[in-house]
C-alpha cells in the first residue's frame with residue numbers, strides 16, 4: 001500500500017504487513033535493479049505478525065531483528081504502551097541496544113538518521129547474575145519455578161526415558177509435589193530418599209540429576225523476573241547464551257512463552273470486558289513481540305524440544321487472537337520446523353546460497369510470487385542488509401535495503417585488526 005512519509009521531507013512510502021498507517025515500523029528502502037534506493041518501506045504492526053528471517057552467516061539477520069526492536073521502541077508513547085518486546089538472545093549480542101551506533105556513523109548520516117541507544121532490561125539466569133556484574137553489565141535475575149515443570153519434562157531435560165526406573169520415580173514424585181503450589185529441590189530430594197518402591201541406585205541417579213539441575217542456577221522455588229519482563233513499552237533481552245545445555249535453554253524459553261501466552265489470554269478477556277463497559281477490570285499485560293535468534297535450536301526440523309509445542313501450537317498458529325507476534329531467525333531454513341515457513345505471514349530473506357535452504361523456501365512459495373526464490377535471491381546480490389521480503393498480507397514480494405541500526409550492533413564478526 002502506498003502512503004506518505006512524514007519523518008522529515010515528505011516522500012513516497014510503501015506499507016507492508018497491512019494497510020494501517022498509524023502503527024508503522026520503518027524498515028528501509030526499495031532496492032532497484034541498478035542498486036539505487038527507491039521508495040521508503042514500512043511495516044504495519046497494528047495487528048500481530050509471524051515473521052521469519054533467514055540468511056547465511058553475516059548478511060544481516062540479527063541486525064534486521066534489532067531494527068524491528070528499535071522501531072517498536074520508537075513508536076509514539078500512547079501506542080508503545082500497548083506493546084512489549086521479549087528477546088531470546090542465544091548469542092548474548094542484544095544487550096548493546098542500550099548504546100548508540102558509533103561505528104556506522106557515515107551510513108547513518110547518509111540515511112539522515114540519528115544514532116541512539118534504547119532503554120532495555122537484560123535478564124540472565126539468576127545463577128549467572130554475578131558474572132555479568134563483574135563485567136559491568138547491569139542485569140536482572142530470572143528463574144523458572146520448579147513446580148512449573150512436569151515429571152515428563154524433567155525426564156526430557158535429563159535425557160532419560162519416562163519408563164526407565166529413574167524416570168518412573170521422577171514422574172511419581174513430581175505428581176505428589178504438584179499438589180502443593182510451590183516446592184524446592186530439597187523437597188524433591190527428601191521425597192526421593194523416602195521412596196520405598198525404588199532401588200538405592202535409582203534414587204542415587206535421580207539425586208545426581210537434580211543436584212546438577214540446582215547448579216544450573218535457573219530453577220528456583222519461586223519464579224523471578226517473569227512478571228517484570230512484559231510491561232507496556234518495555235524491551236526485555238533474555239540472555240540465554242550462558243546456558244550451555246540446549247534442553248535447559250528450551251525449558252526456559254518454554255516457560256517464558258507459556259507464561260506470556262496465558263497472561264495474554266487473561267488480558268484478552270479483560271479487554272473484552274472493558275470494551276463491554278466494565279470499568280473495574282485490570283487491563284493485564286500488553287501485546288507481546290517475542291524475538292528468537294537461532295530459532296532452529298528451539299524448533300528443529302526433526303524431533304522436538306521442550307519449547308516446540310508452545311511455540312508452534314500456541315504462538316505461531318493461534319498467537320494472533322491473544323495478540324502475540326513471533327519473529328524467528330535462522331541461518332538454515334532447511335533445519336527449522338516446516339510449520340515456521342508455512343505459518344509465517346512475512347518472510348525476510350537475506351543472502352542464502354545453500355541449495356537445500358533455497359529448496360525449502362521454494363516449497364512454500366506463494367502463488368502470487370511469480371519468480372522463484374533462487375532467481376530472486378540471485379538478483380539481490382551479496383549486499384549486507386539487502387533483503388527479499390515476501391508479504392502474505394499484501395500478497396507481494398519486494399527487494400529491500402534495510403535501514404542502518406541506530407544502536408550499537410553486538411553481532412559483528414571480531415577482527416584481528418579493529
Ligand SMILES: Nc1ncnc2c1ncn2[C@@H]1O[C@H](COP(=O)(O)OP(=O)(O)OP(=O)(O)O)[C@@H](O)[C@H]1O
Pocket residue numbers: 055056057058059060061062063064107331384385386401402403404405409411412413
Ligand atoms: N541493514 C544494514 N545496514 C548496514 N549494515 C548492515 C545491515 N545489515 C547488516 N549489516 C552489516 O552486516 C554485518 C553482519 O550482520 P549480522 O550480524 O546481522 O549477520 P547475521 O546474519 O546475524 O550473522 P550471524 O548468523 O553470524 O549472526 C553487520 O555487522 C553489519 O556490519
